Amino acid sequence: MSISLGTVPIPLKDVIISLFGGEPLKSAWKFIVLEYRLPKAITAMLSGGGLAVSGLLMQTLFRNPLAGPFVLGLSSGASLGVALLILGTGIFGASFGGFLLGSWSLVIASAFGSFLVLLAVLSVTFKVKDTMTILIIGLMFGSVTAAVVSVLSYFSNAEQLQQFVFWSFGTLGNVSWDGILILVSCIVVGLLVSMYTIKALNALLLGENYAKSMGINLKLATFWIIIATSLLAGSITAFTGPIAFVGLAVPHLTRQYINSSNHRVLLPAVFMSGAVLMLICDTLAQLPFSELTLPINAITSLIGAPVVIWLLVRKRKLFF
Amino acid sequence: MSTKPLKNIIEVKNVSIGYNKKKHSQIVLEDISFSSQKGELISIVGTNGIGKSTLLKTLARIQPHLQGEMLLKNKAFKEYSTLDFATQLSVVLTESPSSKNITVKELVSLGRYPYTNWIGILTEVDEEIIKESLLDTDTINLAEKKCSELSDGQLQRVMIARALVQNTSIILLDEPTTHLDIYHRAYILKLLKDLAIKKKKTIIFSTHEIDLAIQVSHKMIVMTKEKIYFNKPEKLIKSGCFENLFPSETIQFDHELKQFILKK
Numbered sequence: 021m022s023i024s025l026g027t028v029p030i031p032l033k034d035v036i037i038s039l040f041g042g043e044p045l046k047s048a049w050k051f052i053v054l055e056y057r058l059p060k061a062i063t064a065m066l067s068g069g070g071l072a073v074s075g076l077l078m079q080t081l082f083r084n085p086l087a088g089p090f091v092l093g094l095s096s097g098a099s100l101g102v103a104l105l106i107l108g109t110g111i112f113g114a115s116f117g118g119f120l121l122g123s124w125s126l127v128i129a130s131a132f133g134s135f136l137v138l139l140a141v142l143s144v145t146f147k148v149k150d151t152m153t154i155l156i157i158g159l160m161f162g163s164v165t166a167a168v169v170s171v172l173s174y175f176s177n178a179e180q181l182q183q184f185v186f187w188s189f190g191t192l193g194n195v196s197w198d199g200i201l202i203l204v205s206c207i208v209v210g211l212l213v214s215m216y217t218i219k220a221l222n223a224l225l226l227g228e229n230y231a232k233s234m235g236i237n238l239k240l241a242t243f244w245i246i247i248a249t250s251l252l253a254g255s256i257t258a259f260t261g262p263i264a265f266v267g268l269a270v271p272h273l274t275r276q277y278i279n280s281s282n283h284r285v286l287l288p289a290v291f292m293s294g295a296v297l298m299l300i301c302d303t304l305a306q307l308p309f310s311e312l313t314l315p316i317n318a319i320t321s322l323i324g325a326p327v328v329i330w331l332l333v334r335k336r337k338l339f340f
Numbered sequence: 341m342s343t344k345p346l347k348n349i350i351e352v353k354n355v356s357i358g359y360n361k362k363k364h365s366q367i368v369l370e371d372i373s374f375s376s377q378k379g380e381l382i383s384i385v386g387t388n389g390i391g392k393s394t395l396l397k398t399l400a401r402i403q404p405h406l407q408g409e410m411l412l413k414n415k416a417f418k419e420y421s422t423l424d425f426a427t428q429l430s431v432v433l434t435e436s437p438s439s440k441n442i443t444v445k446e447l448v449s450l451g452r453y454p455y456t457n458w459i460g461i462l463t464e465v466d467e468e469i470i471k472e473s474l475l476d477t478d479t480i481n482l483a484e485k486k487c488s489e490l491s492d493g494q495l496q497r498v499m500i501a502r503a504l505v506q507n508t509s510i511i512l513l514d515e516p517t518t519h520l521d522i523y524h525r526a527y528i529l530k531l532l533k534d535l536a537i538k539k540k541k542t543i544i545f546s547t548h549e550i551d552l553a554i555q556v557s558h559k560m561i562v563m564t565k566e567k568i569y570f571n572k573p574e575k576l577i578k579s580g581c582f583e584n585l586f587p588s589e590t591i592q593f594d595h596e597l598k599q600f601i602l603k604k
Contacts, residue, residue, distance in 0.1 A: 083438040219460045222446075223453055225439035229402050234506065235426030235454040281442040284459060 030057075056193065061299065063195045063203065067256040068266055068298020069291040070207045072274075073214055074252040075267030076290045080221045080283070081245045082155050088268035089253035092246070093137045093161035095262040098254070099188065100165040101133020102126055106184045107169075107176040126187065127199070131258040137161050138250045145242060151228070189315030190261040192302055199259055206255035213248035214287060217241055221283040263298075263317055265324040270294045272328060297324075347414060348375040349509055349542045350399075355408030357391055357398045365406050368394050372408070374561055374570040376544065378509070381536040383553035384546040386563030387586065392546035393434070395563070396514050399544065400431045412510070426454040430506035432499045432513040440488035444479060444498050445470070447487060451505030473504040476539075477531065493524035500531065504539070511535075513545035517552075525549055529556045550582070551599040573598075 030053065034044035038053040074089035082091070090096070105125060144157050173181055195203065220241035223231035232238050253267065271286075274293045278285060298320075305319045352374050358367040368391040376382055384392050397403045399410070401417060410417040412428055420428065430451070437447060451473075452466045462470070474480040477497045487495065496516055503511045513532070517525040529549070533556050536543045547553050553560060554573045562569040562581050569581045576582065582593040582600075591600045 215459070219453060219456070219458065222460060223450055225442050226437045226447070226450060227433075227435050229400075229433055229435065230431070230437070230450075232402065232422065233400060233426060233429070233431045234450060235423040237422055275441060279443075281439055281446055 055197075059195055059197055059200055060193045060302070062200055063192045063260065064298045064302040065295035066200075066203055066207055067192065067260050067263060068270075068301075069295035070210065070252040070256050071263060071267040072270035072290045072294025072297075073211065073287060074249040075269075076271040076274075076283075076286060077214060077217070077221070077245050077249050078267070079271055080224055081242065082151050083224065083227070084152075084155065085272065086268070087155065089249055090162070090262070090264075090267065091155055092141050092158040092249065093165060094134045094250060094253045095257055096162040096165040096169075097134040097137030098130035098257045098262065099133065099169050100137070101129040101131070102187050103169040103172045103184055104133070105129040106187070107172040107180050127258045130261075131254060133165075134250065134254040134257060137165065138246070138254065142243070142246060145246060146239070151242070187261050188317070190263045190317035190320075192260055192298075192316055193313075195259050203255055203259055206251055210248050210251035210255070211291070213244055213251065217244050217248065218283045218287065221245070222281070225281055261317065263320055265320045266294055266298060269324045269328050270297060272331065273297070276331065348411075349378055349413060350544075351375045351409075351411040351414075352399075353409040353411075355398070355410055356406040357394045357403070358406050360404060360406070367406060369563065369568070370407075372561075372568050374559075374568075376542050376559070378542060379536050379540045380542050380558045381533050381556065382542070382544045382559045382561060383557040384544065384561045384563065385548070385550050385553055385585075390563045390565070392563060393514055395561075396431075396512050396544070396546055400429065400512050401425060402431075423454055426506065426508075428508050429510040429512065430503040430508040432496075432503050432511070432516055434514045434518070436495065437487055437499075440486065442487055443483070444485050444487065444490070445474075445483040447498060448474060448479075448483075448502045448505055451502040451507075454506065469507065470505055473501040476504060476535070477501040492519045493521075493527070496520065496524075496528055497531070500528075500535075504535065508541075510542045510544070513543070515546050515548070517547055517549050526552060529553070532556070550585075554598050 030044070030049045034049050035053055035057075037044045038050040039058070044050050044053075071089055075087075078087040078089055078091060079085060081087070140161060141154065141158055145154055148154055148157070173184070220231065220236050220238075223234050223236045224241075228238060256263070270293050271290050274286065274290045278289050280286065301316060301319045301323055304323065305314045305316050307314060352372060355372045356367050356370045357372065358365055358369070372395065374382075384395060386392050394403065398405045405417075412420065417425075448470055449462060449466070452462060452470065453460060456462060456466065471480070474483060477500050479494065479497050479501050482490065482494060482498065487498070490498065500513070500516070503513075516528050516532070520528065529552050532543050532545065535541055536558070554577070557573055559571060560569075560573050560576055562576060562585065564581070564584055566584070569576055569579065571579070577595060577598060585593070586600075588603075590603060592603050593599075594601050
């Protein structure tokens with residue numbers, strides 16, 4: 021479905037033929053499917069699942085239903101990196117701006133940005149014990165980077181500003197097969213690390229003191245959980261731009277139909293739900309039967325927010 | 341005698357408790373000494389803010405002890421790794437579980453964590469121990485319920501079941517009877533005594549129920565600002581330490597009734 025819709029609608033039958041190596045009615049369709057639509061669908065599933073899992077990790081680590089992958093300031097770090105690249109080149113001279121602005125440099129800049137913020141947060145993690153404090157510090161880092169981005173925007177010209185705004189819309193379509201390879205490896209490692217922390221995550225459901233009393237090495241577990249989150253959210257944000265909401269909402273949605281708090285069950289369920297939800301959002305972003313494609317960042321919130329509000333009103337309370 | 345004399349499970353000698361601050365440490369209470377053997381129920385009583393919770397947290401290694409010596413089975417507390425310590429000592433704290441969505445069975449199963457593999461798979465032995473603890477605490481009919489659906493008394497029993505499942509020789513409980521009505525207070529304390537005797541556990545708990553604690557405990561730790569008393573309840577009554585516990589113009593300890601009465 022997601023693959024068949026787009027600026028050039030391709031009949032579902034021809035999509036399937038192309039996917040299995042056959043020749044569809046028009047040969048251009050095969051190119052579009054294999055080189056554009058398929059990578060996009062895969063990116064959608066990977067990023068949806070990965071963001072959702074990192075949301076789950078953060079909610080359990082901080083024992084706060086409002087936590088998401090971006091509370092650690094990861095997305096603002098990425099924004100800062102990209103802003104420095106796009107907007108900074110205008111201010112600090114455009115001499116080498118032109119060749120820097122390829123799609124790869126964007127990826128590197130945002131990955132570098134989130135990595136820097138992460139390092140800052142991690143160094144704080146080792147000094148501060150209380151997870152609530154880490155949460156607030158993460159938010160503060162976010163504010164600072166957002167402020168720097170604002171200052172940069174103020175001093176840059178309209179064209180650069182537009183380019184930055186487009187990046188911040190989020191896009192699933194810019195990832196090539198090479199990119200997907202990198203994305204997949206980051207996500208696989210991220211998921212493996214999360215699996216390793218499953219026991220600690222379950223123990224944390226009782227609180228930090230209880231987790232410790234059950235033999236969990238809390239500092240080490242916190243470290244690995246944060247590493248997993250940043251690997252997942254950081255790599256995804258680097259390739260797709262900031263995608264709001266999925267990380268926050270999907271864990272809650274999943275808890276509605278999975279009657280278990282055990283992360284051994286929750287983790288794969290949340291990943292699947294995130295992947296499916298993102299694919300649906302991507303399909304809708306194509307605006308079926310029209311030639312427009314809406315920014316994915318807007319769609320996830322447009323669809324997700326009403327769902328969560330509906331859940332809250334119905335259940336009155338969001339447990340985690 | 342072929343066997344060695346019964347050793348103390350836990351030995352606390354001249355310990356100071358308190359908080360470590362940046363440069364200096366703030367001592368809450370000094371010179372605490374007591375020891376405990378297998379199968380003993382020990383209660384800690386004292387006024388609000390005297391340091392009952394701090395003492396329990398120090399024993400649970402949630403807080404570091406500032407001075408003195410603490411031995412668990414003749415080995416210093418700090419020599420245990422986090423994991424080994426978890427197989428020796430379990431806790432029931434005043435904080436309720438962060439997650440309210442978790443079911444009773446899941447919560448109790450968490451107690452097996454020091455023994456399960458890296459991903460926490462429960463073996464048949466684990467399942468058997470969990471079932472036994474649910475039966476012992478009369479919570480087996482709650483197994484599939486969520487924690488948000490439990491009453492305070494039920495939740496307390498579930499938390500005790502989780503500590504039991506951890507299969508430790510020592511269980512610490514911080515004010516297990518708060519928020520409970522008189523029946524449930526008595527029920528919990530009786531349960532603790534049963535567990536201490538039948539399961540040969542050393543159970544140390546803090547409480548404000550001095551009257552009930554006198555009736556149920558094997559030994560008591562009475563904390564006052566001047567001195568820490570540690571003895572059997574009867575001897576403590578004779579020594580007159582309960583008289584000094586509270587200002588005497590409002591309530592008074594009655595030696596005959598073994599309880600506090602309002603002054604007229």
